[in-house]
Amino acid sequence: MFWRRRPSGESAGPAPAEADGGAATVPDAEIEAQLEAELAAADAALAEAAAEGTTTMPEPIGGPAGAVEPEPVGPADLGAGVARSRGGFVARLRGLFGLGEPDAATWEEVEETLIAGDVGATLAIEVVARAMERHDPAGPESAVRAELAALLAPRDAGWDLSPADSGRPGVVLVVGVNGTGKTTSIGKLAARERAAGRRVLLAAADTFRAAAIDQLRLWGERAGVPVVAHAPGADPGAVVFDALDAAVARGLDLVIADTAGRLHTKVNLMDELAKVRRVIDRRLPGVRPEVLFVLDATTGQNGLAQARAFHEAIGLTGIVLAKLDSTAKGGIVFAIEHDLAVPVRFVGVGEKIGDLLPFDPDAFVAALFG
Amino acid sequence: MFDALSERLRRTLGALTGRGRVSEADVEAAMREVRLALLEADVNFRVVKDFTARVRERAVGAEVLESLNAGQQVVKIVYEELTAILSAGDRTFHLAGSPAVVVLVGLQGSGKTTTAAKLARHVVRLGRRPMLAAADPYRPAAVDQLRVLGRSLDIPVYAAVAGTAVPEIGRGAIDAARHEVRDTLILDTAGRLSIDEVLMAEVADLCAAVRPVETLLVVDAMVGQEAVGVAQAFAAAVPLTGLVLTKIDGDARGGAALSISAVTGLPVKFLGTGEKTDALEPFHPDRLAGRILGMGDVLTLVERAQDAFDAKQVEKMGEKLRTASFTLEDMLEQLQQVKKMGSIGDIVSMIPGMGGLAKEAQDSVDRGELKRTEAIIRAMTPAERRDPAILNASRRRRIAAGSGTSLTDVNRLVRQFTEMQKMMRQLGGGRRLPGLLGRR
Numbered sequence: 115m116f117w118r119r120r121p122s123g124e125s126a127g128p129a130p131a132e133a134d135g136g137a138a139t140v141p142d143a144e145i146e147a148q149l150e151a152e153l154a155a156a157d158a159a160l161a162e163a164a165a166e167g168t169t170t171m172p173e174p175i176g177g178p179a180g181a182v183e184p185e186p187v188g189p190a191d192l193g194a195g196v197a198r199s200r201g202g203f204v205a206r207l208r209g210l211f212g213l214g215e216p217d218a219a220t221w222e223e224v225e226e227t228l229i230a231g232d233v234g235a236t237l238a239i240e241v242v243a244r245a246m247e248r249h250d251p252a253g254p255e256s257a258v259r260a261e262l263a264a265l266l267a268p269r270d271a272g273w274d275l276s277p278a279d280s281g282r283p284g285v286v287l288v289v290g291v292n293g294t295g296k297t298t299s300i301g302k303l304a305a306r307e308r309a310a311g312r313r314v315l316l317a318a319a320d321t322f323r324a325a326a327i328d329q330l331r332l333w334g335e336r337a338g339v340p341v342v343a344h345a346p347g348a349d350p351g352a353v354v355f356d357a358l359d360a361a362v363a364r365g366l367d368l369v370i371a372d373t374a375g376r377l378h379t380k381v382n383l384m385d386e387l388a389k390v391r392r393v394i395d396r397r398l399p400g401v402r403p404e405v406l407f408v409l410d411a412t413t414g415q416n417g418l419a420q421a422r423a424f425h426e427a428i429g430l431t432g433i434v435l436a437k438l439d440s441t442a443k444g445g446i447v448f449a450i451e452h453d454l455a456v457p458v459r460f461v462g463v464g465e466k467i468g469d470l471l472p473f474d475p476d477a478f479v480a481a482l483f484g
Numbered sequence: 485m486f487d488a489l490s491e492r493l494r495r496t497l498g499a500l501t502g503r504g505r506v507s508e509a510d511v512e513a514a515m516r517e518v519r520l521a522l523l524e525a526d527v528n529f530r531v532v533k534d535f536t537a538r539v540r541e542r543a544v545g546a547e548v549l550e551s552l553n554a555g556q557q558v559v560k561i562v563y564e565e566l567t568a569i570l571s572a573g574d575r576t577f578h579l580a581g582s583p584a585v586v587v588l589v590g591l592q593g594s595g596k597t598t599t600a601a602k603l604a605r606h607v608v609r610l611g612r613r614p615m616l617a618a619a620d621p622y623r624p625a626a627v628d629q630l631r632v633l634g635r636s637l638d639i640p641v642y643a644a645v646a647g648t649a650v651p652e653i654g655r656g657a658i659d660a661a662r663h664e665v666r667d668t669l670i671l672d673t674a675g676r677l678s679i680d681e682v683l684m685a686e687v688a689d690l691c692a693a694v695r696p697v698e699t700l701l702v703v704d705a706m707v708g709q710e711a712v713g714v715a716q717a718f719a720a721a722v723p724l725t726g727l728v729l730t731k732i733d734g735d736a737r738g739g740a741a742l743s744i745s746a747v748t749g750l751p752v753k754f755l756g757t758g759e760k761t762d763a764l765e766p767f768h769p770d771r772l773a774g775r776i777l778g779m780g781d782v783l784t785l786v787e788r789a790q791d792a793f794d795a796k797q798v799e800k801m802g803e804k805l806r807t808a809s810f811t812l813e814d815m816l817e818q819l820q821q822v823k824k825m826g827s828i829g830d831i832v833s834m835i836p837g838m839g840g841l842a843k844e845a846q847d848s849v850d851r852g853e854l855k856r857t858e859a860i861i862r863a864m865t866p867a868e869r870r871d872p873a874i875l876n877a878s879r880r881r882r883i884a885a886g887s888g889t890s891l892t893d894v895n896r897l898v899r900q901f902t903e904m905q906k907m908m909r910q911l912g913g914g915r916r917l918p919g920l921l922g923r924r
Binding site for chain 2: 232292295301322323324325326333378413419420437443445465
């Protein structure tokens with residue numbers, strides 16, 4: 115039984131026996147002690163930071179120390195982050211658009227260029243057809259840009275990953291297929307949130323992949339946040355439940371849960387994810403978890419099938435586009451946002467802890483065209 | 485796997501087979517569909533251009549227009565061209581040298597570490613003594629991951645002290661392998677971007693230091709248009725000998741394999757078909773091309789079955805598949821064995837013409853319908869199991885009551901079984917392209 119006795123002074127609620135039958139393989143006392151130690155260390159670091167007037171981090175976040183205020187990234191920032199990947203693509207589009215009045219062959223090349231960026235053949239054909247209809251006086255680049263921007267989901271400019279109110283923690287559930295970069299994204303996200311002054315707890319609910327828990331622990335150390343973990347093979351729902359309990363007991367702001375990578379075609383594994391979601395809903399009714407889908411930017415057209423299946427199983431609220439520093443263009447995002455109206459929230463642009471940037475749709479479309 | 489592509493091609497080419505003669509315009513229309521299908525399957529757009537041009541050239545020629553079986557000709561050409569591309573290079577998994585050194589390279593998250601463990605297990609079955617080595621000093625816990633996998637397979641894992649240069653790790657691993665009398669060394673490397681010059685130089689140095697007999701690029705089946713660029717960059721830096729295509733058990737169409745083989749000439753040597761360490765299969769281009777065309781893959785089915793069944797059973801089953809004398813009794817027996825063989829979706833997807841049913845079948849397992857099917861068959865008399873044709877309404881009602889299911893369930897099972905038998909009968913006719921070549 116994973117249920118833990120609370121310290122005196124706080125009444126433990128009725129044990130929700132139906133909540134989860136998962137057996138914790140790590141003794142409760144051990145988790146408790148470990149968590150105490152990690153929390154104490156994190157608190158000390160925060161207090162120290164406050165005293166010094168700077169935020170001390172195991173690694174600097176996003177450049178010079180002190181520049182840790184999470185700001186929406188401007189076109190220049192995103193452009194710089196993905197500059198390496200855009201050169202060829204942009205140059206080609208530019209070249210195309212410099213040729214004057216576009217003829218059929220030019221439009222075909224535009225279509226091909228979009229396809230080469232993983233936008234997808236069907237969508238690329240549609241976008242080009244609509245762009246031609248526009249007869250945009252500013253030229254085809256402007257027309258295609260406008261059509262691409264129109265595919266993106268509407269989003270609230272003031273959005274942030276905010277913790278729930280009334281003393282209950284916010285919950286972020288991070289999901290995706292194998293090898294997209296979930297654990298790495300969580301490490302970066304934890305550092306970002308902590309730098310914003312939030313008290314974060316990580317839940318190691320990837321109990322399947324060999325050494326996934328160790329990997330998350332190392333990221334936890336780097337980001338300076340504690341990690342709740344059970345033994346490998348434990349029930350992921352139980353891990354999440356425990357983490358939520360711990361966060362409530364300590365009055366923490368945010369719980370970020372890692373999950374095992376799973377192919378979206380494996381129905382039983384998708385059901386397992388839905389169960390984790392139910393555990394959250396039951397433990398913290400009314401707290402709407404942020405469900406972030408991590409998508410590898412090198413993914414082709416299968417990305418849409420992935421996003422659809424995950425959305426259907428647990429309801430996605432946002433996307434992290436990882437590995438955008440590669441040569442890939444991430445063009446599948448247009449189809450996904452258009453189809454599911456789930457916005458990309460962050461982009462991963464490297465392996466360092468500061469390499470997570472807020473997604474700016476204008477900058478993303480602009481970066482496509484240089 | 486590859487379902488959507490085979491569906492599309494089947495639809496397009498099916499329209500062609502419906503007529504006796506094919507005009508140039510028909511071929512053009514078909515090629516437009518083929519182009520779209522291949523692009524949606526993430527085949528690189530340049531490769532698609534070449535491919536459709538080649539097929540068009542061959543199809544619009546006299547051989548098709550003069551032929552009475554124009555549809556057959558086009559199907560044959562598409563199949564041959566697909567097979568030709570997928571047959572590129574030497575697919576033998578070479579293990580020369582003492583130790584024979586295998587290096588795995590690729591992008592982050594493509595599945596190198598899992599593949600390393602799978603290859604180790606594979607060579608153990610070849611009677612060899614492998615050692616795994618972790619040359620990934622960057623990703624947190626990468627070494628731990630390999631250690632855990634090695635422990636589960638009882639294969640030693642070499643890891644250097646933190647801070648050791650990667651080529652040094654390679655040399656150290658070779659020494660360790662010799663010392664422990666290991667004849668195969670499988671080196672897992674860090675995931676790296678093909679444009680990261682420092683890390684690409686590092687892996688080049690590693691290969692220069694360990695002189696691998698096999699340098700395999702691990703490619704995620706879900707990767708998009710960039711597959712070709714990535715493969716070319718790796719091929720320029722290290723002496724690549726082939727590919728491992730991973731995560732093919734999802735529904736990604738895996739056009740990357742076609743693209744990379746077409747552009748670099750590198751062969752696919754293995755397919756990664758699951759998360760467990762035994763989910764590694766040799767690659768067969770003709771079978772894969774056949775699967776793309778919806779011809780199924782009975783050979784792979786039989787091969788996989790061999791691990792779970794004894795030879796006599798396999799022979800019996802192969803015979804039953806050929807002669808379509810497969811009964812509900814056999815199906816029951818099958819259901820018991822399926823659990824040993826892997827997911828039912830995998831199995832069904834290999835039966836010709838049933839690719840589309842694979843997902844459905846997997847779903848039904850997950851919904852517990854396997855149990856229901858079992859209950860229904862168990863509620864039948866032996867005579868009924870051998871010949872479902874005798875199942876009249878009253879028998880069906882009795883079976884439904886006896887199995888605790890509904891009449892609808894019983895009817896569905898009988899219908900599905902009849903369809904399955906029909907498929908197998910078609911296959912048994914010995915025709916080369918069942919289901920695609922007209923409807924005589």
